[in-house]
Amino acid sequence: MEALSILEIERILEQLDGWEYIDGAIETSFQFENFKEAFTIMTRIAFECEAQGHHPDWSNVYNSLHIRLNTHDVEGVTEKDFRLARAIESIVDSE
Amino acid sequence: MEALSILEIERILEQLDGWEYIDGAIETSFQFENFKEAFTIMTRIAFECEAQGHHPDWSNVYNSLHIRLNTHDVEGVTEKDFRLARAIESIVDSE
Numbered sequence: 001m002e003a004l005s006i007l008e009i010e011r012i013l014e015q016l017d018g019w020e021y022i023d024g025a026i027e028t029s030f031q032f033e034n035f036k037e038a039f040t041i042m043t044r045i046a047f048e049c050e051a052q053g054h055h056p057d058w059s060n061v062y063n064s065l066h067i068r069l070n071t072h073d074v075e076g077v078t079e080k081d082f083r084l085a086r087a088i089e090s091i092v093d094s095e
Numbered sequence: 096m097e098a099l100s101i102l103e104i105e106r107i108l109e110q111l112d113g114w115e116y117i118d119g120a121i122e123t124s125f126q127f128e129n130f131k132e133a134f135t136i137m138t139r140i141a142f143e144c145e146a147q148g149h150h151p152d153w154s155n156v157y158n159s160l161h162i163r164l165n166t167h168d169v170e171g172v173t174e175k176d177f178r179l180a181r182a183i184e185s186i187v188d189s190e
Contacts, residue, residue, distance in 0.1 A: 035150050039141045046134045055130050059154035 003076025012082050019085055025057070025070035026077055026085060030092055032063045041065065041092060048087045054080045098171025107177055114180055120152070120165035121172055121180060125187055127158045136160065136187060143182045149175045 004012070009021050019028045032038040038060055045067075049055045057068040067088065069081040099107070104116050114123045127133040133155055140162075144150045152163040162183065164176040 035141075036145055039138075043134075043138065046130075050131055055157045057154070057156045059152070061152045062150045 001071065001074065001078045001080060003071070003074040003078055009077050016082075016085055016089060021077070022068075024076060025068045026081055027066070027068045028085075028088075029067070030065045032065070035060075035062050037095075038063050038065050041095065044091045045088055048091065049084065052080070052084055052087065054084050056084070096166065096169065096173045096175060098166070098169040098173055104172050111177075111180055111184060116172070117163075119171060120163045121176055122161070122163045123180075123183075124162070125160045127160070130155075130157050132190075133158050133160050136190065139186045140183055143186065144179065147175070147179055147182070149179050151179070 006021065009026070013019055013021060013026065019026050021027075030038075030041070032041060042058070042060065042065060045056075054069075054071075057070075059066045069084055070076060071078040071080055101116065104121065108114055108116060108121065114121050116122075125133075125136070127136060137153070137155065137160060140151070149164075149166075152165075154161045164179055165171060166173040166175055
């Protein structure tokens, strides 16, 4: 899988809500009601990551979740990152 | 609950394995076999955090987990942080 160009990344990002390209990865943040809600969503995302065989660089502080996606093998952003980003959006939106 | 002095923090840290005082918090990192093992441990820690009503600033990338604990109310490290740190050690050691 090849790294997408910044032009391609920017074009695909237009279809996603709240993600941006920062320093070689696509990133977003979410705020939930509390820690329990945040970790519940993280658990659903974790199962999706495992199913896709693709994993985030993510951090959590109480009710906030920050997610950074890139593809280490190609040191850039690929369609794998967007596939996971779309799944994450779908999980968060379904709450 | 009062913030501990750096002297007190350093003394208590001697009883813990692999934690250090960095910039107003106590921190540690763990490496697990893979993402699933890391997230399994995170889930057990999450339940403990919720039970203690005290939550970490933590990040995960694949099999690695970084944890930073401090007490926001007093902008420092308190006994609450060490209580959670000991519980985290116990969870990780039980694997």
